[in-house]
Amino acid sequence: MAQDAGSNVKGALGLPARRTPILIKGNDAIVKGAILAGARSYFGYPITPASEIAETASRDFPAVGGVFIQAESEIASINMVYGAAATGVRCMTASSGPGISLKQEGISYCAGAELPCVIATIMRGGPGLGNIAPEQSDYNQVVRIGGHGNYRTPVYAPASGQEMCDLTMAAFETADRYRTPVMVCADGFTGQMMEPVVFPDPIPARPEHDWAVRADAATRRNLVSSIFLEPDELEEHNRHLQRKYKEIEEKEVRFSEYMTDGAKLVVVGYGIVSRVLRSAVHLAREEGIPVGLLRPITLFPFPKKRLEELAHQAKRMVTFELSNGQMVEDVRLSIHDRIPVDFYGRMGGNVPTAEECLDVIRRAAREGGVL
Amino acid sequence: MAQDAGSNVKGALGLPARRTPILIKGNDAIVKGAILAGARSYFGYPITPASEIAETASRDFPAVGGVFIQAESEIASINMVYGAAATGVRCMTASSGPGISLKQEGISYCAGAELPCVIATIMRGGPGLGNIAPEQSDYNQVVRIGGHGNYRTPVYAPASGQEMCDLTMAAFETADRYRTPVMVCADGFTGQMMEPVVFPDPIPARPEHDWAVRADAATRRNLVSSIFLEPDELEEHNRHLQRKYKEIEEKEVRFSEYMTDGAKLVVVGYGIVSRVLRSAVHLAREEGIPVGLLRPITLFPFPKKRLEELAHQAKRMVTFELSNGQMVEDVRLSIHDRIPVDFYGRMGGNVPTAEECLDVIRRAAREGGVL
Amino acid sequence: MAQDAGSNVKGALGLPARRTPILIKGNDAIVKGAILAGARSYFGYPITPASEIAETASRDFPAVGGVFIQAESEIASINMVYGAAATGVRCMTASSGPGISLKQEGISYCAGAELPCVIATIMRGGPGLGNIAPEQSDYNQVVRIGGHGNYRTPVYAPASGQEMCDLTMAAFETADRYRTPVMVCADGFTGQMMEPVVFPDPIPARPEHDWAVRADAATRRNLVSSIFLEPDELEEHNRHLQRKYKEIEEKEVRFSEYMTDGAKLVVVGYGIVSRVLRSAVHLAREEGIPVGLLRPITLFPFPKKRLEELAHQAKRMVTFELSNGQMVEDVRLSIHDRIPVDFYGRMGGNVPTAEECLDVIRRAAREGGVL
């Protein structure tokens, strides 16, 4: 029966019932993944390079009996998410840097009111209007929080079309498990790229949340709010939030490694950068450089523990980012500055080539006494 | 002549011509300081606990022939700041957490277009609506940047009524010197507190900016924009911004110390917290604990170098914040984790007492082998 | 099958399958009527005394698989109506005076682009905020057009709960037949009153409009727009609109009469006023005054022809309005000022009693030489 429903949903999305890969844009895979995870409400406003998400959502959500609203503004859309999430349904929005900036108040409200929802950002060049080429310069905004108050949000960083689907699905599960907004944070490259993706079966419907407000007698007394006028109450609420983030840090870390066995040099990168680094590491290993790659899949929680372990084995680390150096601080904090951590960055939409990264690896290996 | 103008301005603000202290709220001192620094344009929207800034600005700016506009929204006000700043005049806005969240897009645009302006935030409880009691939980939003893109803004953190005036004036000078938005970041306590303030003479008018757009023939070809469609151009623009931030880090650091001579334990706090810590350090010294206080006056640039020096002399550090622990990461990064850095935080609007801080100091001294 | 669908729709609305009367508020009857007429999209913003429309729509539209969106503003909601109507679906919004004022641009756009849609207004006291008691002071706004440009909209003026349903259904039919926005214009009294209503069966689905834009290949070349940059083209478009309004004036007039046989005095009133007038006419006839009532059911087209006929038989007319005298001009224009037309009005939410109207009738009969 659930299987049937699954087939129906996949059919409505134009997906094969079986696990046959289909070629699809990363942005589109986010939408399919959201619906397979049970999301039935999308509120958003189009912005390059995230626009396909809204476009595909406008077709796919109604196709499965869901709701798609192109709101009047980025602010309206995040507040609609707040409203929908308060009823307990799985819902989402998506945007790029300038839009995510506008949504900061709303995200903070969702975090304060502990509303599960998913916000995807497909990062472009900045600051200001910048351009529409890929960057990772919104790391601090997304991971260290651009809104006001003591909150955090789990952040998934897909590096492939498959992960655009899978991590979006994971994001909904995490959002519900911890009653928190969750970000899916990809660069414009990963959003625009077409790749074969195998779509999993839909997640079976879960029981309704007992805290939600569903306009019925049973939930009439439920209150969804971020106001705590008494300092002691707000402090206790914040301590509750910190305990939740602590638990997330303990249980939800995800990362992947490539050739870290015996690595004396560890390179760190996420998203599209990690794919370039994979090639560069492969080339470097062929040259005899003992280098490995650590790719954070969750940016919060950050793979601190594994990095610290690697810092005992390695002599040097290098982070590669499409930014002015933001994640590098999380790497340094993770390893307590035990070994030097270099940073190599490109900005403005430029993505380094494997050769370019290889050069950086060679230099770091030399300077770090790795060879 | 300039002196006369100064007397006139001070007279229009209801301030004594001489340097006689007057009793005034911190929020009001920001407005007087802004006007003494030459600001003549204020655009804002009221929000507790920053509302007195808008209220006083509505009287004081027109009183000196300036412009005050209560905009339709936080977003309208930051965009009016963008427009006014593009003409080269000194202008400002102010808000608190939720409003600053809404302004993130606009701040990023000002940073991208290199527009000098001052944005004051009087931090309250969060996340979401939270409450209107003081917090420092927007440190990451303000210092590590809540908007999109690779930008930073200098951040001044006043701890007294006098500094609410003086640092606002400094903020305007820094904004103009580096063509950058600058934040004045105070907690609600410092904003609401009344203290005696000596108001300096007005800063003499400076020459007009040659990059500004003043609707005349001379500036017709000037372009104020944050768009750079070509990745190489946007990358070069970003590298230019990073050089600017680097220079700011080298030249504009401000901090103050109290009893750090021979301190084996260093406590770090800013804003209202630093005043409580001063008392706690005094009490601890009387007990024979060799403790000193480092107070960052600029949060960006952060007093990294001085902290690192102190880390050679001390055995332990503790940061005190009205947050879940945000500045503590900057302390750890500054000293390369050379010695342990503890964190003690209150949230929800609660401010620790001197006794409470003293207890933390005693424990840190014991555990840190300081005694 | 269609009958089954009908039963299903009525069931989903909580209505009996048979034609059993149920007691219901006028505002609620509008929503049921809209859905029975095939509307599946509602966009609105709540305002007293129309709020029950939005509230009921929020339940009823989703219950039949339709869409309900509480928009960010009155303006957003009328523009969502524009968008939905452009796809050819039956859609509506509702408001009261202040909201209808805000929607004027949008209504003009719908008229210019010839988009069928229904806009209900439940009139309250004005001008400005006024109060929330019933008035008919928006007659000129609704009937003679408050938006810009040479357009008109058919206007239905219900006087009972039954008509709130029936005329809303008629409004949708007229909207589609003539590709035009249509107003349902009731006073707050008729909106708030509870009366027994027999709900008809749903109108069977009609074929899709060939001019609509449905995001498919077949309608890709359709253009829905109100722009005609060339004066000759815009003039021709306007002439086309005028021909349409002419046809509406010829075919769509609705009115009802009461005791007009041999009437030498004719009273004219619509909405709640007509019900009071019915009692007053009855009382006056008992006194021997040869008076009759003409109630316009459509305000545009106005029952000009019938009024002119009555002007040949009668010696005097009186219009009763909850306004400063607006419909009275349409009466005078209709009868070419052949006989005197008096006006009696109440404002501010006061509704005249039957006795009060009887007094006016007595005086008009005396002064008009009717007796």
Next chain:
Amino acid sequence: MAQDAGSNVKGALGLPARRTPILIKGNDAIVKGAILAGARSYFGYPITPASEIAETASRDFPAVGGVFIQAESEIASINMVYGAAATGVRCMTASSGPGISLKQEGISYCAGAELPCVIATIMRGGPGLGNIAPEQSDYNQVVRIGGHGNYRTPVYAPASGQEMCDLTMAAFETADRYRTPVMVCADGFTGQMMEPVVFPDPIPARPEHDWAVRADAATRRNLVSSIFLEPDELEEHNRHLQRKYKEIEEKEVRFSEYMTDGAKLVVVGYGIVSRVLRSAVHLAREEGIPVGLLRPITLFPFPKKRLEELAHQAKRMVTFELSNGQMVEDVRLSIHDRIPVDFYGRMGGNVPTAEECLDVIRRAAREGGVL
């Protein structure tokens, strides 16, 4: 002294101190006139063909120490007018059809709260976006009121550059005298045309209004509001408004005539149309047709009395409008349909030529038995 001030103001506006004509666009003349009438606050949003008003205002208002704000929207600007007017200062906004539609709520609020202000509309083609060529199709919106509630606004209809200045000045006087919003209603042709204009001396400052709210102790108890919750109070407020409109109808009518002596045919037109009609009447008189022109200068109050007098002398009337026939109803109502009133209209931005009007006059003369 006042004269000096006058010279200063004219100097600041770039106008000659003496009464030398200068060549200027109609839209610009509105701005100069407003400032000469004492207006010092302008709030608006640009729209073709009214944009020069905002552009010139942005220079001229600050040049005389006044305020110019380009608001975020049409709605923001009319609400800023509401706020400024409540302080008793002379203030204005301007727009064209679509913008005036959006301002309807605000205008109704100003009327309800009895706030003096001036709103200029430079009419363009409609409905909807229409085009940017001149029309007079917003007559009903402007004269018979597009907002909600029982209000009216005086309407001045300039037909030349000189009147764009003079009638704007008159509008401010009327607004203050009666505490009412006043419209200046011109077609796009009159707004865009350049003509020589002699600018009068500034109107001397008038005493402050005792009802205004000026943020001082003296006016602390003044209340500016359009809310009257009790029906009897709102009815009394409405009766007060009607008495005011009655007084305006008695005292403020303005019109001009051309060759109406002995005219058996009277043509009626306003704005640019009246100038074409003047030529046509001249040509017709040369042919021996006894025709004259009545030009309403105020559209509300309408020159009813004079038209009725002319209806006793003439056999036929014709109104010429750039619309579907809106003013014609006011002509018919004025003369109680005593003689036939024809209508000739152009739409879409087309303006009839003098020859074209002459043809209409010839035909009307023939059919009307005038010859």
